[in-house]
Amino acid sequence: MSSWGFLIERAATKEINLPPLLSRLPASDRDSEMREESDPYGADHTSELRIAGRVVLNVWRLMRSEVAFYSYTFENMMFHVLHERVPKFDHAALTRWWRHRTSLYRWRVVDYYLARAHGNLALLDQLDLVGRTAELARLFGIQFFEVISRGSQFRVESIMLRLAKRKNYVAVSPSVQQRAQMKAPEYIPLVMEPESRMYTDPVVVLDFQSLYPSIMMAYNYCFSTCLGRVANMGDTKPYPFGCTELKVSPQRIAKLEDQVTFSPGGMAFLRPHLRRGILPQMLKEILDTRVMVKKSMKLHKEDKTLQRVLHSRQLGLKLIANVTYGYTSANFSGRMPCMEVADSVVSKGRETLERTIKMIDSNKKWGARVVYGDTDSVFVLFAGKTKAQAFDIGEEIVAAVNDANPKPVKLKFEKVYLPCILQTKKRYVGSMYETREQTEPVYEAKGIETVRRDGCPAVAKMLEKCLRILFETKDVSKVKQFTQRQFRKVLAGNASVQDLTFAREFRGVSGYKPGAMVPALELTRRLTRADRRAVPRTGERVPYVIVYGEPGRPLIQSVKSPAEVLADPGMRPNAQYYITKVIVPPLNRCFSLVGADVMAWFLELPKVSRPRLTGVGPRPSTSKGSGVILQYFASHHCAACDALSTQPLCDACRSRPQSTVLNLGSKIRAWERACSDLGKICRACAGFDASYQYQQDACKSMDCPVVYRRRRAELDAEQVESVQAILDNLML
DNA sequence: TCTCCCTCCTAA
DNA sequence: TAAGTTAGGAGGGAGA
Numbered sequence: 001m002s003s004w005g006f007l008i009e010r011a012a013t014k015e016i017n018l019p020p021l022l023s024r025l026p027a028s029d030r031d032s033e034m035r036e037e038s039d040p041y042g043a044d045h046t047s048e049l050r051i052a053g054r055v056v057l058n059v060w061r062l063m064r065s066e067v068a069f070y071s072y073t074f075e076n077m078m079f080h081v082l083h084e085r086v087p088k089f090d091h092a093a094l095t096r097w098w099r100h101r102t103s104l105y106r107w108r109v110v111d112y113y114l115a116r117a118h119g120n121l122a123l124l125d126q127l128d129l130v131g132r133t134a135e136l137a138r139l140f141g142i143q144f145f146e147v148i149s150r151g152s153q154f155r156v157e158s159i160m161l162r163l164a165k166r167k168n169y170v171a172v173s174p175s176v177q178q179r180a181q182m183k184a185p186e187y188i189p190l191v192m193e194p195e196s197r198m199y200t201d202p203v204v205v206l207d208f209q210s211l212y213p214s215i216m217m218a219y220n221y222c223f224s225t226c227l228g229r230v231a232n233m234g235d236t237k238p239y240p241f242g243c244t245e246l247k248v249s250p251q252r253i254a255k256l257e258d259q260v261t262f263s264p265g266g267m268a269f270l271r272p273h274l275r276r277g278i279l280p281q282m283l284k285e286i287l288d289t290r291v292m293v294k295k296s297m298k299l300h301k302e303d304k305t306l307q308r309v310l311h312s313r314q315l316g317l318k319l320i321a322n323v324t325y326g327y328t329s330a331n332f333s334g335r336m337p338c339m340e341v342a343d344s345v346v347s348k349g350r351e352t353l354e355r356t357i358k359m360i361d362s363n364k365k366w367g368a369r370v371v372y373g374d375t376d377s378v379f380v381l382f383a384g385k386t387k388a389q390a391f392d393i394g395e396e397i398v399a400a401v402n403d404a405n406p407k408p409v410k411l412k413f414e415k416v417y418l419p420c421i422l423q424t425k426k427r428y429v430g431s432m433y434e435t436r437e438q439t440e441p442v443y444e445a446k447g448i449e450t451v452r453r454d455g456c457p458a459v460a461k462m463l464e465k466c467l468r469i470l471f472e473t474k475d476v477s478k479v480k481q482f483t484q485r486q487f488r489k490v491l492a493g494n495a496s497v498q499d500l501t502f503a504r505e506f507r508g509v510s511g512y513k514p515g516a517m518v519p520a521l522e523l524t525r526r527l528t529r530a531d532r533r534a535v536p537r538t539g540e541r542v543p544y545v546i547v548y549g550e551p552g553r554p555l556i557q558s559v560k561s562p563a564e565v566l567a568d569p570g571m572r573p574n575a576q577y578y579i580t581k582v583i584v585p586p587l588n589r590c591f592s593l594v595g596a597d598v599m600a601w602f603l604e605l606p607k608v609s610r611p612r613l614t615g616v617g618p619r620p621s622t623s624k625g626s627g628v629i630l631q632y633f634a635s636h637h638c639a640a641c642d643a644l645s646t647q648p649l650c651d652a653c654r655s656r657p658q659s660t661v662l663n664l665g666s667k668i669r670a671w672e673r674a675c676s677d678l679g680k681i682c683r684a685c686a687g688f689d690a691s692y693q694y695q696q697d698a699c700k701s702m703d704c705p706v707v708y709r710r711r712r713a714e715l716d717a718e719q720v721e722s723v724q725a726i727l728d729n730l731m732l
Numbered sequence: 733t734c735t736c737c738c739t740c741c742t743a744a
Numbered sequence: 745t746a747a748g749t750t751a752g753g754a755g756g757g758a759g760a
Contacts, residue, residue, distance in 0.1 A: 326748030
């Protein structure tokens, strides 16, 4: 939007087709182009820009698949990846400087853009993106850009087909119709419904290492070894198999009698001595290589560069092993799916897990009980046992289970939770010990709001803090104390707007069903009316805040961008909404399990806490909507004590002028000091000297907490004038 | 108030 | 033109 995209659009208005000129084939305008926003492919995937003979990297899109953040703006990435604060100036300021007579100002613009160009390269460098992509390309035997632009099916095929070719196998290429006619899967992985409560006894987590790949290896499951359904055995005619058909004569089947195994789903597979499957062989090679790579990592501990290369290599190998199963079950987009193989893997995995659970539960000696399990893991409760005992018996269980399963299926001791909360399927949190020697536990959460990015940061922070307090002190009253303090902060309007900002991925203007109520879409529609280039890129995370609105109106009308909220003093985050709808429910989902009611804690708070008054005295409203909002929600407050009042000062404060004068004076000083201090920090960060005084040129970064606080402080300072007037009257 | 549908994000 | 899978919880809106 602000680099090549802008230049190309700009050139187009001058009737210059820029992309070919950037390419290695300037004469051909066919292979270099910018994809349209409406283009279903490309826009949401790699780069919207295609330049012949060059690899175009879209840095933020790469970052998006690389790390999980609330926002992927340049400034936010620079801070979280490189721990560097960089300013963001708006086009107006940059234009003003560029047109300025003195070169000092013009240089500022050049510096600004140079810093961005360098920053992009520094980000790529820091994450070693080019190095790792090249390593994956080597590993899978595909091209550099294909690592980015193509999916995992391509990678699996690249490796699998090389093996298959040696054995003279040819892969089938089913048509779309054939794929659609394939049988539906019949098995699903086992996900237990946990007993939803807090566990104060040790809970041991055991999981199977690479369960699906090891099952394929252990039982020789592969396209090339599958004979299809037992029910079809003996058919003289071809019977359905995968996307196509299979024909094995009854005579051959009879001969094979002892040479086949059956999956729980009723599929027959050849034993490995008769024919070794391609997939098992491929997986074995991959996992053996991974073990080798890990060994050599241990050998070359000092060589940092080599470590990095080896690490990404072993990660790539793990990745490819895990998606091999996905390749066989890709019934929507698959290029060669085979439900018979995929279903067998799932059914065998399920059977393995069920067998494990039965084994643990039925062994009285262990005194253990499985309380939860998901696909390849079991959570084992040791009621009344110590942590040390849990480690001992856990190891014993692992050994016993491994004895009962063929190689390379392997159960592994993962960790002990003490204590933990199991909320629902796929949602739990606990204090984790990974080794016997560990004395300080590590907080770990899965699936709950502390690890999700669809709430606002305030929820994640509060929930995590509350859980830590609970785990550390086992004292719910301490949690209550903390929670109520935070509620008061939100009610008083003292919470950071940044912490109350949601961010959701934008799917494109045409990416939603008609009538879908989506904040990101609603916001985009409104903002693009002012600037049609303001449409977010597909996949970009769009931030928004919920402000006070008219009662009874749908929530969607209270969706505002953080910039709008900061620019308009009439808008305040909707404290009621945030507390009762956003913060309390996730907290309650945890704390109702220990008998607490967070909503009751909130209702206990005195009702006087109200949204802070934004305008003192008569004050022109800066936007059309704010008048309405003020009318409904911001009743007038006393400038000195914040109590409700129709006058600028309440009767109580007017009756004791001396203390009120002091109070107002110190308020003004505090606002001005905050404004000036925060301004200093921002100017230093943006590379201005101390004398620089133009406020309108200030940094506009929406990802910087200092900028947020500064802009709030500026709004407070705007009140100085009216408060000063009240003060003057009082003195008179 | 309940149900259904859509959207979003995470676990495995 | 490309696209690994399913399970699962949760919130919001519309309509019964």
